[in-house]
């Protein structure tokens with residue numbers, strides 16, 4: 740369905756981004772993966788995307804807190820594949836503390852990686868999309884783009900910001916065959932959430948399994964983690980013809996979290 744298209748997925752060396760990259764590639768898109776990690780492990784993932792799905796995949800080491808490197812990543816997609824058709828702004832980090840204790844450097848890092856990076860990537864990619872008359876932008880927000888939780892001031896601010904930016908870019912490009920939507924996952928079992936499970940287990944003196952169950956029962960009525968593959972399937976739908984009239988929305992995939 741996406742044969743001949745190319746997609747940039749930021750923060751795709753792990754978790755949700757890696758899952759989305761695989762699902763997009765399985766529908767024929769060439770991929771730019773991005774993110775941190777061990778160089779050998781990243782090369783294994785890059786080669787596995789090419790081999791498993793029969794597409795081209797290149798790696799961009801761009802740091803999402805550095806606008807110049809974000810622009811380089813967009814150029815890499817355009818020079819490698821002739822175009823950058825799909826952008827998935829997914830890179831993100833987490834830190835938890837009460838507002839009065841929240842370290843300022845953590846605030847700055849979360850706002851820069853989880854929020855400002857999406858602005859810089861969209862600013863860099865939109866002129867090419869407008870020239871070619873096609874673009875699909877999917878911003879990975881969160882249930883925390885729609886509701887709050889204690890001890891997550893920077894994350895909740897960034898994700899609410901992502902939901903707002905998504906609407907603006909959707910409106911500005913509504914007649915240009917460029918859509919911009921947000922996906923709002925609930926709990927997905929990735930390294931980002933694993934750390935929160937382990938922190939909670941250590942704090943409460945319980946096992947990680949019990950901590951995970953508590954976290955689900957507090958927030959996610961399905962009592963099941965959502966999966967990176969489910970996020971990938973939603974991204975593919977938003978990139979398809981069937982999704983071409985959907986723009987400016989924020990789609991919760993959260994097992995009922997934000998229905999409460």
Ligand code: NAD
Nearest residue numbers: 750752753754755774775802803829831881926927929931
């Ligand atoms: P993860 O920790 O598994 O993956 C994060 C990815 O971002 C990694 O590839 C990492 O290398 C990359 N990254 C971090 N800092 C970066 C930087 N400065 N430059 C480039 N890449 C960087 O986390 P995840 O759970 O897969 O999260 C992915 C996205 O989904 C995040 O935006 C997160 O907020 C969002 N999200 C996750 C959940 C969840 O339950 N896991 C829920 C809602 C939203």
